[in-house]
Amino acid sequence: MRFVSTYDAGLDEKRRVTLPADFRSSLRSGRDGADHIRVWPGDGGWLEAADDDFIAALSQSAEDLAQDDPEAAEAATLAILGGSRKLALDGAGRIVLPEAFVAHATLGDRVSFIGLGPYFRIATPEIAASMAHAARDRTAPTKARIFAMARRKVREGGAG
Template identity: 80%
Template sequence: MRFVSTYDAGLDDKRRVTLPADFRSSLKIGAEPSDHVRVWPGEGAWLEGGDDAFIAALSQSAEELAQDDPDVAEAATLAILGGSRKLTLDSAGRMVLPESFVAHAALSERVNFIGLGPYFRITSPEVAISMAQAARDKTVQTKARIFAMARKKVREAYTP
């Protein structure tokens, strides 16, 4: 897992925001740390982002999908890959969000980074709260099954 947890951060007047330290420590190109992330507008009032490995996996998945549904694959590729921006991190881990991205996600002084494993979201605190509640509501029925499956995987990993 590369991007885990939810973090609050400030967004300044120049649209600079600091990528959480835990997220930065997960950015690697091979054995070397990476100095950037890729970010694109999401389907709702949020941005999505990931590292180059996730972008490569998305590209490969779109190529596989293109064999069955080329139109959908092209639309996804255009929206994600074509809509993404490479955002370079400064020495303090700050990046500058494009103005159109800030407008898309209706971001203001505070933002939340939400880790989703191989990728993350950037959104307003209000949208983050709404997303978290919707996720909890959807998982009420399946959470016990998910936890049981996870416990089994952990036991298997630690059984000699």
């Protein structure tokens, strides 16, 4: 897992926001020790973000999908790869979000970073809370099963 937990941060008037220290550490521990992230508008009121490793995996997955559904693969590639921006981290670990991205996610002076393993989302704290609540509701019926599977993986040494 690379991007884990939810963090809140301030967004200043220049659209600068500091990436959480844990996320920056995850970027540095990646294959290329990245000093940037890729960000694109999500399907809802949020932004999606990832490192180049995950972007490469998305690109390959789209190529694989193109074998069965070339139109869907092209649309996804256009939305994600074509819609993404490479955002450099400054010395303080900040990125500058493009104005259009801030408008897409209706970001104000506070944002939340929501870790989703190999990628993360940037949203308003209200949207982040709504996502967390909806996820808890969706997982309630299968949570015991998921925990049992995870416990078994840990016992077998397959997690981590």
